[in-house]
Amino acid sequence: MTTTTDDAVELGEEQPRRSPLHEEHLALGATLTPFAGWQMPLRYTSDLTEHHAVRSAAGLFDLSHMGEIRVAGPGAGRALDRALVGTLSSLAVGRARYTMLCAPDGGVLDDLVVYRTGPEGYLVVANASNVETVLAELQERCSDVEVTDESATTALVAVQGPAAAGILERLISEDGRSGVSGLRYYACTAALVAGVEAIVARTGYTGEDGFELYVSPEDAPTLWRALLETGAEDGLVPAGLACRDSLRLEAGMPLYGNELDTTTTPHDAGMGRVVRLDKVDEDGEPLDFVGRGPLEARAGSQPSRVLVGLQGLGRRAARHGYAVLVPDGPVVGEVTSGAPSPTLGYPIAMAYVTPEVSGEGTELAVEVRGRPEPARVVPLPFYRRP
Amino acid sequence: MSNVPAELKYTAEHEWVREGTPVTIGITENAAEALGELVFIELPAVGDRITAGTVCGEVESTKSVSEIYAPVTGTVAEVNQAVVDEPQLVNNEPYAAGWLLRVDVEDATGLLSAEEYSALLDA
Numbered sequence A: 001m002t003t004t005t006d007d008a009v010e011l012g013e014e015q016p017r018r019s020p021l022h023e024e025h026l027a028l029g030a031t032l033t034p035f036a037g038w039q040m041p042l043r044y045t046s047d048l049t050e051h052h053a054v055r056s057a058a059g060l061f062d063l064s065h066m067g068e069i070r071v072a073g074p075g076a077g078r079a080l081d082r083a084l085v086g087t088l089s090s091l092a093v094g095r096a097r098y099t100m101l102c103a104p105d106g107g108v109l110d111d112l113v114v115y116r117t118g119p120e121g122y123l124v125v126a127n128a129s130n131v132e133t134v135l136a137e138l139q140e141r142c143s144d145v146e147v148t149d150e151s152a153t154t155a156l157v158a159v160q161g162p163a164a165a166g167i168l169e170r171l172i173s174e175d176g177r178s179g180v181s182g183l184r185y186y187a188c189t190a191a192l193v194a195g196v197e198a199i200v201a202r203t204g205y206t207g208e209d210g211f212e213l214y215v216s217p218e219d220a221p222t223l224w225r226a227l228l229e230t231g232a233e234d235g236l237v238p239a240g241l242a243c244r245d246s247l248r249l250e251a252g253m254p255l256y257g258n259e260l261d262t263t264t265t266p267h268d269a270g271m272g273r274v275v276r277l278d279k280v281d282e283d284g285e286p287l288d289f290v291g292r293g294p295l296e297a298r299a300g301s302q303p304s305r306v307l308v309g310l311q312g313l314g315r316r317a318a319r320h321g322y323a324v325l326v327p328d329g330p331v332v333g334e335v336t337s338g339a340p341s342p343t344l345g346y347p348i349a350m351a352y353v354t355p356e357v358s359g360e361g362t363e364l365a366v367e368v369r370g371r372p373e374p375a376r377v378v379p380l381p382f383y384r385r386p
Numbered sequence B: 001m002s003n004v005p006a007e008l009k010y011t012a013e014h015e016w017v018r019e020g021t022p023v024t025i026g027i028t029e030n031a032a033e034a035l036g037e038l039v040f041i042e043l044p045a046v047g048d049r050i051t052a053g054t055v056c057g058e059v060e061s062t063k064s065v066s067e068i069y070a071p072v073t074g075t076v077a078e079v080n081q082a083v084v085d086e087p088q089l090v091n092n093e094p095y096a097a098g099w100l101l102r103v104d105v106e107d108a109t110g111l112l113s114a115e116e117y118s119a120l121l122d123a
Helices: A022-027 A047-056 A076-083 A128-141 A164-169 A174-181 A220-234 A241-250 A292-299 B029-035 B081-085 B088-092 B114-122
Strands: A002-005 A031-035 A038-043 A058-062 A067-072 A096-102 A108-118 A121-126 A146-149 A155-160 A188-193 A196-201 A210-215 A236-238 A306-312 A323-325 A331-340 A347-353 A363-368 A371-378 B015-018 B023-027 B038-042 B055-061 B064-069 B073-079 B101-107
Touching: A022 A220, A038 A241, A047 A058, A047 A236, A047 A241, A058 A220, A067 A076, A067 A128, A076 A121, A076 A128, A096 A128, A108 A128, A108 A188, A108 A196, A121 A128, A128 A146, A155 A164, A155 A220, A164 A174, A164 A210, A164 A220, A174 A188, A196 A220, A210 A220, A220 A236, A241 A331, A241 A347, A306 A331, A306 A363, A331 A363, A347 A363, A347 A371, B029 B064, B029 B088, B038 B088, B081 B088
Parallel strands: A058 A236
Antiparallel strands: A002 B064, A031 A038, A058 A155, A067 A121, A067 A146, A096 A108, A108 A121, A155 A210, A188 A196, A196 A210, A306 A347, A306 A371, A323 A331, A323 A363, A331 A347, A363 A371, B015 B023, B023 B101, B038 B055, B055 B064, B073 B101
């Protein structure tokens, strides 16, 4: 057999880095996979079981490979306004925002979640494969404030699924509980979880309710075990990167390297809303952030391609890189991500196509290993939690 | 370590062959584990001719897709409808209920012994 896998960036020949939870994964019998220079759990038992557990109960993810960069000091918010496409100075303390770091030509260098942890403190969370780029760019673009890579001293554990809130509450002492159960989506707070100091954020990448917990690497195993133990009665299972990818695809969330890269603008990916052209400086003048000119031009022009959702009408799934065609006609695009959807029971994909064929309901085809499979343009996301 | 039954023959592409008339073919436990839980299997039809070393079907999980190479040359005598209906049988019982095809063989040369296949996995 020859296998094509929609996988992860594999970097260099260096020894892969290990998560602070590596021993836990081995004890749970995880299948490990190289991912952006790390060795991370691909699955513990089965991709499907883990996927369904997150949709119906809860899954526990180790995301310690993600990068955490601290931006702090007077003017940190203003500095980030110039460095990123969003307005971070207006973000309230204890809130989070999805944003992007763009190159001067408007291409996406990384998509980020930024948390405001204090009046002058921000936590920027970057994709593992892009941490070095993001760090270098932020150090250059925010040279008046402190920019520190905290990736090596930060572990990240996510508990995702409808049962996540109930599970987490049981591990928080009574006085801190209301702060967490009342936490809004895209908000964060400091809390003691299972006796461990954590930043608890109501964020995630699965399309379900859930939390991400930033802790020190030394404390990570204690937190991990406590969540597994208390969550077991609710159906929580450890969940690997394989189901993380199928969950985010169903939720229509972009993955850097698939839907986003340096040749893509946020607008191409249907994410034009994150580009804040209304940003102003201290004097009320339009703020000149990196990428502004090209992005302003892009916002006002007809796109050459549009990111769409495709529902496969056959059984064979479209995969990353496959050509999208007009039935019996020319190539009109390319698939960025695709898989058989475990929740929906049919193949789904995201693809860049020309605007003429991007309308909902348009009948297209995907060239699946030498044979076209029918597909229809459908709205994103494919799945929305009930 | 993956289970490699001594009585079977193998290919370097991770198919197995159980000798008999007709022969039975499937994919190895090692291959099934690497793919993850299968959600879709496409196989040739009864009466189709398959040629050793060429693609005769595909297996798909959420994460990956693999082409199945015919380990022998011959004519398909029987297709395991149970694995088409329930692909996870291949993950659960790759050498038993998870078999794929029965084939009336014309040529079954060039296969590996269990020892040779195991050595390949260890390499």
